[in-house]
Amino acid sequence: MPQPLRLFRCYPKAAGARTGMPGHWTFVPRPQFHGRWDNSDLYDSWYFSRSAVGAIAESFYNKRTWIPEVFLTAAGEPRALAEFRYTGPEVVDLDDAAALVQLNVRPSEIVVQDLGVTQQISRGIFESEGSARGGLSWWSSQMPSESSxxxxxxxxxxxxxLELVGIQSLSVEHPAVVEAAARLYRELG
Known part of the structure; x- marks a missing residue:
């Protein structure tokens, strides 16, 4: 049996949000079309990082300066970082050369920001191995040393x-925010 995975996800937490609703860690928008590996006719896409720093980098990379307001929701509540333990089916590692050879996929097809390409790869994996696999992993577009x-x-x-381990509020003082900002060359303000 594979080792449990520690996974992290940022989300806009809302006090009192109910399970499956916006503001709760269990919410994913449906249908999903715009994510790199989305195929909403087959599955819901749950995106994570293998590290807190990676989750923050993926969530906030598009902001040049990380001011306190970046880490607040529209309602003024702190955005959250959820940590999980995953013990489900093994994921396909798209950073493994042997896996890419078996799938007949080139590394450039994983890197490309073309949803037609990446969504088709995910569709093929799901249709051929979906019940035996829990998903897939690849290197982060924003911080390639981290896995998504x-x-x-x-x-x-x-x-x-997937089991929730804990939830932390994010701020410019959070250690993972500080590290992600330094590694992405973002200014904290």
């Missing part, structure tokens, strides 16, 4: 084997 993970879910429910 997509877990396949269904019916708006969290993927099997």
């Amino acid at each position: 993970i997509l877990l396949w879910g269904a019916g708006g429910k969290p993927p099997a084997g």
Whole structure:
């Protein structure tokens, strides 16, 4: 049995949000079309990072200066970093040469920002191995030294084997925010 994975995800937490609703860690928008590996006709896309720093980098990379307001929701509540333990089916590692050879996929097809290409790769993996695999992993577009993970879910429910470990509020003082800002050359203000 594979080792459990520690996974992280940023989300706009809202006090009192109910399960499956916006502001709760269990919410994913449906249908999903714009994510790199989305195929909403087959599965819900649950995106994570293998590290807190990676999750923050993926979530906030597009802001040049990380001021306190970047880490607040529109309602003024702190955005959150959720940590999970995943013990479900193994994920396909798209950073592994042997996996790419088996899939007949080139590294450039993983790197490309062309949804037609990446969504087709994910569709093929899901259709051929979906029940035996929990999703896929690849290197982060924003911080290639970090790994991103997509877990396949269904019916708006969290993927099997995903357990919430804890939730932390984000701010410019959070250690993972400070590290992500330094590694992405973002100014904290």
